Amino acid sequence: MKVQSAMFYFPEEVIEHIFSFLTHHPDRNTVSTVCKAWYKIERLSRCEVFVGNCYAIRPDRAAARFPGLRSLTLKGKPHFADFDLVPPDWGGLAGPWIEAMARSCPNLEELRMKRMVVSDESLELLVHAFPNFKALVLVSCEGFSTDGLAAVARSCKSLRELDLQENEIEDRGPRWLNSFPDMCTSLVSLNFACLKGEVNLKSLERLVCRSPNLKCLRLNRAVPVETLAKIMNQCPNLEDLGTGSLLADQFSEAYVSLISALQKCKKLRSLSGFWDASPLCLLAVYPICANLTGLNLSYAPTVQGQDFINLIQHCVKLLRLWVLDSVGDKGLAVVASACKELQELRVFPSDLFAAGPATVTEEGLVAISTGCPKLNSLLYFCHSMTNSALITVSKNCPNFTRFRLCILEPRKPDPATNEPLDEGFGAVVKTCKNLRRFSISGLLTDQVFYYIGKYAKALEMLSIAFAGDTDQGMTYVLNGCKNLRKLEIRDCPFGDGALLADVTKYETMRSLWMSSCDISLRGCKALATKMPSLNVEIINEWEAEMEENLNNGVAEVISNNNNKHINNGNDERKVEKLYVYRTVGGPRTDAPDFVWTL
Amino acid sequence: MEGKSSYGGNMEYLKATELKLGPPGIDILQEATSGVSTRPKKRAVTGPIEQHTKSKVQVVGWPPVRPQRMNSFRARRNETVDESGGVYVKVSMDGAPYLRNIDLKILHGYKELRTILEGMFKCSSLGGAEGYDEEGYAITYEDKDGDLMLVGDVPWEMFVSSCKRLRIMKGSEARGLS
Numbered sequence: 001m002k003v004q005s006a007m008f009y010f011p012e013e014v015i016e017h018i019f020s021f022l023t024h025h026p027d028r029n030t031v032s033t034v035c036k037a038w039y040k041i042e043r044l045s046r047c048e049v050f051v052g053n054c055y056a057i058r059p060d061r062a063a064a065r066f067p068g069l070r071s072l073t074l075k076g077k078p079h080f081a082d083f084d085l086v087p088p089d090w091g092g093l094a095g096p097w098i099e100a101m102a103r104s105c106p107n108l109e110e111l112r113m114k115r116m117v118v119s120d121e122s123l124e125l126l127v128h129a130f131p132n133f134k135a136l137v138l139v140s141c142e143g144f145s146t147d148g149l150a151a152v153a154r155s156c157k158s159l160r161e162l163d164l165q166e167n168e169i170e171d172r173g174p175r176w177l178n179s180f181p182d183m184c185t186s187l188v189s190l191n192f193a194c195l196k197g198e199v200n201l202k203s204l205e206r207l208v209c210r211s212p213n214l215k216c217l218r219l220n221r222a223v224p225v226e227t228l229a230k231i232m233n234q235c236p237n238l239e240d241l242g243t244g245s246l247l248a249d250q251f252s253e254a255y256v257s258l259i260s261a262l263q264k265c266k267k268l269r270s271l272s273g274f275w276d277a278s279p280l281c282l283l284a285v286y287p288i289c290a291n292l293t294g295l296n297l298s299y300a301p302t303v304q305g306q307d308f309i310n311l312i313q314h315c316v317k318l319l320r321l322w323v324l325d326s327v328g329d330k331g332l333a334v335v336a337s338a339c340k341e342l343q344e345l346r347v348f349p350s351d352l353f354a355a356g357p358a359t360v361t362e363e364g365l366v367a368i369s370t371g372c373p374k375l376n377s378l379l380y381f382c383h384s385m386t387n388s389a390l391i392t393v394s395k396n397c398p399n400f401t402r403f404r405l406c407i408l409e410p411r412k413p414d415p416a417t418n419e420p421l422d423e424g425f426g427a428v429v430k431t432c433k434n435l436r437r438f439s440i441s442g443l444l445t446d447q448v449f450y451y452i453g454k455y456a457k458a459l460e461m462l463s464i465a466f467a468g469d470t471d472q473g474m475t476y477v478l479n480g481c482k483n484l485r486k487l488e489i490r491d492c493p494f495g496d497g498a499l500l501a502d503v504t505k506y507e508t509m510r511s512l513w514m515s516s517c518d519i520s521l522r523g524c525k526a527l528a529t530k531m532p533s534l535n536v537e538i539i540n541e542w543e544a545e546m547e548e549n550l551n552n553g554v555a556e557v558i559s560n561n562n563n564k565h566i567n568n569g570n571d572e573r574k575v576e577k578l579y580v581y582r583t584v585g586g587p588r589t590d591a592p593d594f595v596w597t598l
Numbered sequence: 599m600e601g602k603s604s605y606g607g608n609m610e611y612l613k614a615t616e617l618k619l620g621p622p623g624i625d626i627l628q629e630a631t632s633g634v635s636t637r638p639k640k641r642a643v644t645g646p647i648e649q650h651t652k653s654k655v656q657v658v659g660w661p662p663v664r665p666q667r668m669n670s671f672r673a674r675r676n677e678t679v680d681e682s683g684g685v686y687v688k689v690s691m692d693g694a695p696y697l698r699n700i701d702l703k704i705l706h707g708y709k710e711l712r713t714i715l716e717g718m719f720k721c722s723s724l725g726g727a728e729g730y731d732e733e734g735y736a737i738t739y740e741d742k743d744g745d746l747m748l749v750g751d752v753p754w755e756m757f758v759s760s761c762k763r764l765r766i767m768k769g770s771e772a773r774g775l776s
Contacts, residue, residue: 083659140664166666194666299670349661381661408661439662465660490659 012037016045025050044068051075052485052510054092054116055535058585059100069105071135072097076116078513078579079463080488082140085515085577087539089592094118094141096590102129110135110161117141120148127155134186135161145170146197153179161189171197178203187211191218193242193273201227208234218242221275226254232261240294241265243273246281259284270294270320279307289314296322298348304331313338324350325360325381332364336371344377349408362389369396376434377402385442386414390424400432404439410466410491413443420444426451429459439463449473453480461486474498478505488513496523499578503530511581522571524578528598535587536598539577685758691719691735691766702758708750712737719766735766 019042022028032042048071051062063069076092094116101108108130118141127133133156146169152162153176177200180187187207192199199222208214208231216239219228223244232238248255258281262268268288277300292315297303303311304326312331315321318339323331325347335342345368347360362385369375369392376399385407394400405425414421421442429435429451436458440448444467452459453476460483468474474494477487478501487509495518506512506527521538528536587597685702698718705711715737737749740763749757749764 080659080662082664083662084665085659166664168665298667348667349663381663406661410657410660463662465662 012041015041019045023048047071049073053581053583054097055585055588056510056581056583059097060104061585063100063104067104068107069101070107071110071112072101072105072108073112073114074116075114076141078488078511079115079486080490080513080515081115085490087592087594090539090595091588091590091592092116093590094143095122098122098126098129106130107132109133110137112137112139113141114139115141117143118148120144120151123148124151124155127152131157134158135163135189137161137163137165138167139165140167142168146172146174146176146195149192150176150179153177153184154181156184158186159184160186162187163189163191164194165191166194169195171195174198174200174203177207180207182210185210186213188213189216189240190214191216191242193218193220195220195222198222205230205234211235214238216240216270218272219244221245221273224248224254225252225258225281229254229257229261232258232265236264237267238265239267240270241268241272242296243271243275243277245275246273246277247275248278248281255281255284263287266291268292270296272296272299272322274300274303276300277302279303282307282311285311286314290316293317294320297327298322298324298346300324301326301350304328309334315339316341318342320344322346322348324348326350328359329361329364329367332360333367333371336367339372341374342368342372343374345372345375346379347381348379349381362386365389366392366396369393373397374399376400379404379406381406381408383408384412384415385421385424386416387419387421387424387427388416390421391427394427394431398431399434400428401434402437403428403432403435404437404463405441406439407442410441411443420447422447422451426455429455434458437461440467441465445469446473446476449476453477456481458483460484462488464489464492466491468492468494471495471498471501475501478502484508485510487511489515489517491516493518495519496526499523500526500530503527506531506534506580507582509582511579513577513579514575515577517578519575519578520571521573521575524575525571525598527580533582533584534580535583537579537588537591538575538596538598539579539594540575540596685761687739687761687763689715689718689764689766692768694719700764702761707754708757711749715764715766735768737764738767739764 015038019028019031022031025048028042028046032039043065045068046066047068049062049066049069050073051057052075054074054076074094074097076094077086077090080086081090081092092115094113095118098111102125106129109132111126111133112135116138118138123144126136136152136159144167149162149164149169152159159180174197180203184207188211190207190211199220201223204219204223205227208217214235215237217231217235218240219231219242221244225244225246225248228244228246232241248258262284265288269292271285271288271292271294274297279302282303289311295312295315295318297308301324304324305328308323308327308331312318312321312335316338319341321335321339321342321344323346327335327347332347335345347364350359360380360382362382365380365382365385366389373396375397378400379402382405385405390405413419414424421440422445425440425444425448429438435456438452438456438459438461440463446469449468449472452462456462457480459481462477462481462484464487471494473492474489475498477484478498484505490513494514499514499519500523524536524538527534588595591597686699687702689698689700700711700714700718702711705714738746739749739757739761741747741760742762746765752760
């Protein structure tokens with residue numbers, strides 16, 4: 001009581017001012033639950049909202065709660081949608097969110113969306129409804145075309161940022177770049193690297209010429225060296241550059257021009273692109289390598305062997321490196337000796353059909369861990385891994401926050417001992433106390449999950465594939481990982497026992513994904529009954545199965561009514577894909593036929 | 599260079615008698631699947647990932663790599679020279695405003711190449727048997743080592759595998775190549 005009365009002497013403005021120092025959104029969420037007064041002050045002063053699952057709350061409810069909203073981040077489809085495990089038309093529509101914001105939050109300036117479906121109409125609405133709109137970031141989205149981009153370019157009075165990362169964009173021609181009005185000079189960041197089609201090069205040059213604040217520019221493959229050279233001459237203050245195609249004749253005017261242009265860019269810290277890069281074009285880059293902090297060569301299979309070594313040995317300040325496995329263990333050894341500040345490394349597979357010898361092995365990873373003790377984020381695709389290598393790596397680099405290892409062949413054991421990789425991955429969780437994200441692969445038994453449950457106390461996201469023996473494996477994780485937010489599992493022998501081991505756990509998590517496991521409709525129904533605050537959704541192709549049965553003479557009524565499928569008595573059927581998430585928004589109203597909410 | 603067409607013919611004969619491991623007709627299957635795994639499939643491939651595993655299991659969504667990267671692997675595969683892909687090379691002609699692209703794989707010899715190029719660039723004459731003439735043009739190419747070579751000297755198959763780029767030069771410049 002005493003505390004409560006003391007609160008009345010605190011003017012709202014003071015509390016609001018105190019809250020303004022809280023930028024971490026979980027902290028803001030926490031203060032809003034203290035009392036009604038704080039809830040009200042917090043919601044009216046909130047500028048940034050992060051919605052990790054767009055179905056966790058209804059758009060109009062979120063918009064109504066935060067009328068002063070300036071920046072919204074939304075995530076849609078489950079992560080495994082990136083790998084074709086979620087059928088098209090599953091959902092994740094941006095439209096309802098943009099419409100809700102248009103009604104309630106006129107101050108919106110920034111919209112960041114990941115794995116959502118955005119239509120051209122929604123983009124039109126976006127730029128007309130928000131007079132202050134400044135920044136659009138779309139990652140792994142789809143559903144729109146270059147016409148939508150034209151609408152954004154045309155109507156945004158003071159567009160600062162247009163960042164398109166790995167989206168599926170329908171190409172309707174290069175005209176969209178012309179749509180930036182002549183008076184638009186506010187661009188700071190432009191990234192269209194994922195666009196597959198041609199761009200209007202003259203428009204691009206003109207746009208760059210009138211954008212004095214441009215700091216980040218990432219071009220697509222259609223932009224040739226000639227244009228790149230012209231652009232570079234116009235913006236010597238560029239900090240982040242994604243090149244277009246780097247195919248050039250070493251004696252051409254364009255090449256010479258590029259070299260001189262790059263040398264003037266004293267502030268360049270990050271490079272990407274490098275499509276079709278010839279070794280000669282790489283020479284142009286050497287003078288700026290010493291200052292680079294970020295380098296992405298993962299779309300440049302031509303940069304390998306000695307060319308890669310010659311390039312990377314200059315990059316002594318590198319913090320972030322993305323490469324293809326064609327650089328080999330030899331290339332990684334040079335990285336280890338040159339890039340002492342390295343914090344993040346991603347090694348992508350260069351040839352999925354690889355019939356030839358493996359290009360990176362555990363040796364490369366061990367070399368990196370030895371030479372780069374500051375490494376805290378890893379994504380590594382390789383053909384094999386050993387326990388002893390993983391143990392060495394974790395001893396050398398105890399600071400991992402993100403550790404993702406993908407052995408290309410499912411269930412592959414340690415080739416040296418023929419044993420599972422439990423001990424190796426176990427060593428990682430034991431030594432890396434700050435591990436927040438973990439992806440494991442290779443031959444793994446329940447033992448590795450015992451280690452994860454016991455040691456990975458900071459773990460927030462876990463991705464499992466082709467691993468484990470019994471329900472006990474998944475149970476270890478659910479019981480032990482106190483901070484777990486996202487759990488995604490595919491092709492593991494976990495059944496209803498594991499699913500129902502700790503049902504209240506799912507209320508503390510954002511989501512659970514299970515596909516090609518051993519769960520049945522009975523188990524999923526039980527979960528849905530026990531936990532009404534969760535949406536328990538299954539994705540199935542039973543309709544197709546039933547049609548087959550009909551053709552084979554089994555008499556069954558085909559109907560689009562979900563209940564007929566779900567309640568026809570056969571609860572023992574295996575569920576192919578399960579997606580469970582906590583929500584205050586109730587069952588989805590936009591679920592397609594193949595998604596059934598239990 | 600009279601042996602040009604017979605070179606082509608010889609190559610076909612050689613291929614037919616070449617000893618290879620694999621069931622008969624495997625070449626045709628490889629060509630049909632354009633560079634992708636030759637595993638026989640029971641049903642039509644539904645997703646981009648399924649065709650890519652060459653080993654025991656056909657696994658959807660594995661390895662976990664985003665479609666944009668997958669597509670760049672496939673595009674790259676089609677660019678390299680192998681039994682089943684096309685061999686596209688750029689063709690430039692001095693004075694022409696833009697370049698053309700030509701698939702050498704579908705041609706059978708130098709004569710056909712010359713005919714196609716004539717059609718593309720509508721030149722009245724692209725030279726006789728020796729590759730150039732006084733008022734016409736010469737067909738040259740850039741090979742693997744980056745050198746500018748006159749078309750027609752080496753066997754057709756060798757030319758296809760080493761040609762990176764074609765350039766049609768004016769007769770006056772080309773004369774120096776003889």
